[in-house]
Amino acid sequence: MRVEGMDCASCVGKIETALARMPDVSDVRVNFTTETIELTLAPGAATQVGEIEKTIKSLGFRVSDTRQISSSADAAIDVALAPAARNQRWWQTRKGSHVVGLGVLMGGAYAIAQFFPLYAEWIFAAAVVAGVIPFARKAVALAMSGSPFSIETLMSVAAIGALVIGEAEEAAAVVFLFAVGELLESVAAGRARAGIKALASLVPKTATLLDPNGNQRSVPATSLRVNDLVLVRPGDRVPADGHIVQGASSLDESPVTGESVPRPKSTGEGVFAGSINVDGVLQVRVEKTAADNTISRIIQLVEQAQASKAPTARFIEKFSRYYTPAVMLIAALIIVIPPLAMGGDWNTWLYRGLALLLIACPCALVLSTPAAIASGLAIGTRRGLLIKGGNALETIGKVRAIAFDKTGTLTEGKPRVTEVLAFGKGDENVVIGLAAAVETGSNHPLAKAILGRAEAAGIAIPSATDASATPGKAVHATVGGRRLAVSSPSHAAQAAKLGASERKAIEKLEASGNTVAVLFDETSREVLGLVALRDEPRHDAREGVAQLKAMGVRSVMLTGDNHRTAQAIANGLGIEWKAELLPQDKLDFVNEMKRTTKVAMVGDGINDAPALATAHVGIAMGGGTDVAIETADAALLKSRVTDVAHLVALSRATMANIHQNVIFALSLKGLFLVTSMLGITGLWIAVLADTGATAIVTLNALRLLRFKGAATADGDGDEDRSVPRLVAVQNH
Known part of the structure; x- marks a missing residue:
């Protein structure tokens, strides 16, 4: 069942206590976040679903939907697609209109008291009656369901007692303040639930499915099944958990891992739903359905x-x-x-x-x-x-x-250049300038950090041509007639001449928590410099x-x-x-x-x-x-x-x-x-x-x-x- 109106943890206890007293009802589980109730009715139970709904409504809550929910993932998706009523402004809600009405009555009473003191008492009394009736009705229902001394009972007794002995103004103030408190709890609870909707929006709604003949067609991401093959282009979000069967790329996994530096991935490695493909084209074999992926x-x-x-x-x-x-x-x-x-x-x-x-x-x-x-x-x-x-x-x-x-x-949360080492004839500025030239046009966070360092230092960035990328490994470009590359140390170890001094420098920088980019000449395989970056x-x-x-x-x-x-x-x-x-x-x-x-x-x-x-x-x-x-x-x-x-x-x-x-x-x-x-x-x-x-x-x-x-x-x-x-x- 979906139940609306739960504003705090005490609401959960009130509902559980009431339902647990009903015959043949067991395993009552109230989820405050998704506003759902799960319970077990014994076969041939004397208690009917309608009676359960009536009991919940008598406690001041609303039952807006009664059906079977097949999984918690369905409940999560369902709360993300909640009725438009949940997007109401606070003054449009039942509790909001209650507070506004009480405020108008109290304001009128204070105004009338300035000119007709005898009549003000009656308006305060009307405010008390109008305000306390919902709480008194709820207090009675709670008492009958096993919670006799709730805060509603406390407030009702206090307000009615003050009214009986002629303190209508004080009674009205008590009821009004309590109503405001209930409204604030309701607003806070609604905002807390908004996080589920934001989570659900991370997974793309559609995916590009590849059939056995290599044909592409767009399908809902929720329809993907285990072993389906999907195409993930640069800039796309991965639609499901799976592993790469073709291609290599850097993936921004910050939605899942929180880490700002994209990770290079290639054939055979796993990917998470919601991750962002940075630079390469991937074919991914689905390993988990939408209801069971990482985001879910x-x-x-x-x-x-x-x-x-x-x-x-x-x-x-x-x-x-x-x-x-x-x-x-x-x-x-x-x-x-x-x-x-x-x-x-x-x-x-x-x-x-x-x-x-x-x-x-x-x-x-x-x-x-x-x-x-x-x-x-x-x-x-x-x-x-x-x-x-x-x-x-x-x-x-x-x-x-x-x-x-x-x-x-x-x-x-943003990598920055922490150190630059130059080898050969160039100095640090030359290394940064050349590396920035190679990285020009790249959206990779490390590329942005290198370009930002060059701009901040006022270093002239040479023009580059024939730019290309080996996804997850290196970026290439021709600068000043030389074919240069900026790559990871592991790729540089294969494509360049890394001597003992260069290797030692890389190890030292990595030991200090840096990510190291290697600048080298692809023709001569000469290492020109190292750029160390770190999230400071x-x-x-x-x-x-x-x-x-x-x-x-x-x-x-x-x-x-x-x-x-x-x-x-x-x-x-x-x-x-x-x-x-x-x-x-x-x-x-x-x-x-x-x-x-x-x-x-x-x-x-x-x-x-x-x-x-x-x-x-x-x-x-x-x-x-x-x-x-x-x-x-x-x-x-x-x-x-x-x-x-x-x-x-x-x-x-x-x-x-x-x-x-x-x-x-x-x-x-x-x-x-x-x-x-x-x-x-x-x-x-x-x-x-x-x-x-x-x-x-x-x-x-x-x-x-x-x-x-x-x-x-x-x-x-x-x-x-x-x-x-x-x-x-x-x-x-």
């Missing part, structure tokens, strides 16, 4: 990770399991026992019971968390730290280990890792690159490392760390999406792919590694503020609960206590807006000075 598996990993992830439940909902029944019981006992057991006056004890109920109204408690969270989210946004909701902000401060992707996260670390990467270490957070670098490059980068940053990892390997490593500690994952690529989803909190670099940003719980819009430390510190400061608010609100309410039961304080003190606690809690939460720990946008040096203050705040 990544989609499934993201779904499974998000479905199994248990974000920290809202504090008030957990607390209300005990708080709500306890308060209701105490109020009932105060109203009933003294008149029955001690001959007390009914009116007096009813008054005291209502006063107690008003004091116990959870306004201050309800506001303590969202007010602080809202302030934390606001100051984070100002500093370029996009945090997707309170659960993420709360969890970030609890992490004790952070796994970083390498390419595009700790590094810039971000300027603040080492500082960011050091800041996290000072905060007691362990950092680990995860990469699909080779061990030699990974070690060179990691040694320069002072970070632990793991190399040659596929998306599944990153996921496994994060799961392994989760067994012993709270873990965050920082990444920017599609290959990072499963690990971002399965970590306790996922953090995406702002310059990364849409999939990574949508899958993650937070995004660093300015792509600074130091912002990870700022994010952790902001979370810890926010949680400290929440704890202060909760302790204050509970202490104040506890004090006046006792005085109300003893008859020392009356209704007006109860109103003052509740309103005062709400005001103080709100003001304390607003103090977070003065939080100066996050880095400034202009990079004027405040970032460096901010770190000690962040650490001081968290230690305090």
Whole structure:
């Protein structure tokens, strides 16, 4: 079944609890990400599908589709092709119109109160009734299905109690704020699901199929079967997982591996669906269908990770399991026992019971968390730290280990020329000029880096003719009457005269984490020079890792690159490392760390999406792919590694503020609960206590807006000075 309206992890628990109580229903699995429910009905079950739909609808959710789903890949594709209703603006949704209606009623009441105070109370009362009915109806349904003390029950009792004793304005405010919170959760949930659609779009919709006679025809990529032969031209995306049966080329596998440098591939080697063919024509034998290819598996990993992830439940909902029944019981006992057991006056004890109920109204408690969270989210946004909701902000401060992707996260994600060595008569500028001439017209990332170096240094690039390429091996051109080539060291070892000094230089450069391009004369086979390129670390990467270490957070670098490059980068940053990892390997490593500690994952690529989803909190670099940003719980819009430390510190400061608010609100309410039961304080003190606690809690939460720990946008040096203050705040 497809179920719409699930906004948070608690929705999953409510549905599972309700369905598990129904006869002959078992194996209930609710997937929050894809908005689907799978369950098993026993043969000849007394419970019918229609009854299941009715139960789900009674809880406030919508059942838009009831059918069999053959596989999780079908579910992934289905969510990518979701109904247009999911693309509604927030004010077009049911929850959005509810919030707008309540806002209009409250605004009208405040306006009328300025001129006709007596009528304002009635409008506030109307707002309470209109606002609380959906929550009260849901609370009743939840109570009947096994969840009697939900947050809906808490809010309904608080609003109705305040209305009964004449505090309609306060009751309306409580209902309105809760409705806004529900709407924000709904919007956040919708954005989280957008990542699945972005993933599904990576695989091309069509493929060029070759029949046994060599004829070509375009077919849907989803129709490909194992052993089909497909043609992949330069610039095309590979339509399915398979192996090359003819041709050679460089393939950009960054959608899968995250690595920026294309890898040369030739006959017999495997290719991934979604990879981009750079320069050669390939014939690929399909090894896996669309439902089982690499991208589909990544989609499934993201779904499974998000479905199994248990974000920290809202504090008030957990607390209300005990708080709500306890308060209701105490109020009932105060109203009933003294008149029955001690001959007390009914009116007096009813008054005291209502006063107690008003004091116990959870306004201050309800506001303590969202007010602080809202302030934390606001100051984070100002500093370029996009945090997707309170659960993420709360969890970030609890992490004790952070796994970083390498390419595009700790590094810039773009190869740059790091060193040039000249042999023979030419100097470094001559080598760069000739190499750039050979590479002119190539779209290969390494070619762009060489051309960029020549332009930046103001080096004149000679004209080149008869340019050609040996896919995955070398680029050739005639420059100044000489036939030159720029190739990989392995190709140069066969086509040029690599002496001991050249080989030693290549080994030294590669040991430093560089990719080496060899420039040589194809006629004389003379090596003219070496160009070393490397994806350099971000300027603040080492500082960011050091800041996290000072905060007691362990950092680990995860990469699909080779061990030699990974070690060179990691040694320069002072970070632990793991190399040659596929998306599944990153996921496994994060799961392994989760067994012993709270873990965050920082990444920017599609290959990072499963690990971002399965970590306790996922953090995406702002310059990364849409999939990574949508899958993650937070995004660093300015792509600074130091912002990870700022994010952790902001979370810890926010949680400290929440704890202060909760302790204050509970202490104040506890004090006046006792005085109300003893008859020392009356209704007006109860109103003052509740309103005062709400005001103080709100003001304390607003103090977070003065939080100066996050880095400034202009990079004027405040970032460096901010770190000690962040650490001081968290230690305090």
